[in-house]
Amino acid sequence: MRRVSIFGATGSIGQNTLDLLRRDPTAYQVVALSGGRNIAQLAKDALEFSPEVVVTAFADLLPELQAAMAGSGVAVEAGAEAIARAAERPADWIMSCIVGVAGLTPSLHAVQQGTTLALANKESLVAAGPILMAEARRHGATILPVDSEHSAVFQALIGEDISTVERIIITASGGAFRDWPQADLAKATPAQAQTHPNWSMGQRITIDSASMFNKAMELIETKEFFGVHETQIETIIHPESLIHAMVGFQDGGMMAHVGPPDMRHAIGFALHYPERRPLDVARLDLTQIGQFR
Incomplete structure (x- = not known):
């Protein structure tokens, strides 16, 4: 036990x-x-x-x-x-x-x-x-x-040599205001910032996501955890939050971690590591997704 x-x-x-x-x-x-x-x-x-x-x-x-x-x-x-x-x-x-x-x-x-x-x-x-x-x-x-992005990078690097990594790309949903016209942001309220379009998270991290400050911290996390140079880290807006991170290697190949926006995946991976055990989370149907933005 x-x-x-x-x-x-x-x-x-x-x-x-x-x-x-x-x-x-x-x-x-x-x-x-x-x-x-x-x-x-x-x-x-x-x-x-x-x-x-x-x-x-x-x-x-x-x-x-x-x-x-x-x-x-x-x-x-x-x-x-x-x-x-x-x-x-x-x-x-x-x-x-x-x-x-x-x-x-x-x-x-x-x-x-x-x-x-x-x-x-x-x-x-x-x-x-x-x-x-x-x-x-x-x-x-x-x-x-356990952050979904860093868990994704960690999983993509299993069995790989970190020295062969050319770039690490972490994704961002864009938060509550991702589709707002810039002119409307000045009128945004805390209550509106507390509603995340994809993830069910705590109040502080949801607001940080709306301001994108959360992604700034995750860039620092990536540098510190994986020991890569800051110039090797990129972030892109990916509204669906299905691709959590991608790792590009020096041979031009790229590994992407794809999964539903459910934190139980990253938690379960850490809880069961190094095993992969069954998890009752949603499965993606790529034929229904059609394309990633």
Whole structure:
């Protein structure tokens, strides 16, 4: 039975991860769950999965979480230091999907354990990529990218020599405003920015997608994770979000990763790696797609 921790369990990535664990309950033991202000969801998940510890990032919400978990036997803690302690608990696989630089703490503790880090927290690489990658090498840890684009690049590179890579192309949906006339953008509201045309994601990343700032961070992620020069990285607008990334090689060949816009694919790949196990996600029918834009 694999010991698993999820930091950011109440967000979209965390919820999709729990969905996959739920499908094979005898295969996983949950060590730690953390969340933010959604105490109802955090407590619900903790009562279902019975982790060793459940943590809210906000100390003022500790009494609410304690009340919800009363009699469960699960340790209840709160605050940044509590998240750090939870991340130090031994686990075979740690999902880091807290939004923001706060996700760096569980990311670092995961690699310092020499375990497998499923990395969905962009800021870990954007803010501290050289440090995190060096720590992973020093402790013999494995980092598996969970962003759909970087998971796609990782999969396209399996069995390949990174020195033969000529270019890496990551795709962008264009976000909520991709079809808007430029003159209308000045009138855009936060509510409109929170509606993504393809993906079901958290509020912050959805807004970052609307502004394309999210893609800027992903370019940095690509450089830090794969160790390629920044001039080798490109991005293109691909409204359907079916091609997640492409890798071009020095012989002119190109590998593309194609799949539905469902984060359970990238999460499931990281969860089961190096195996490929069956996943109940949509299958593409290329005859129905016809063409990619």
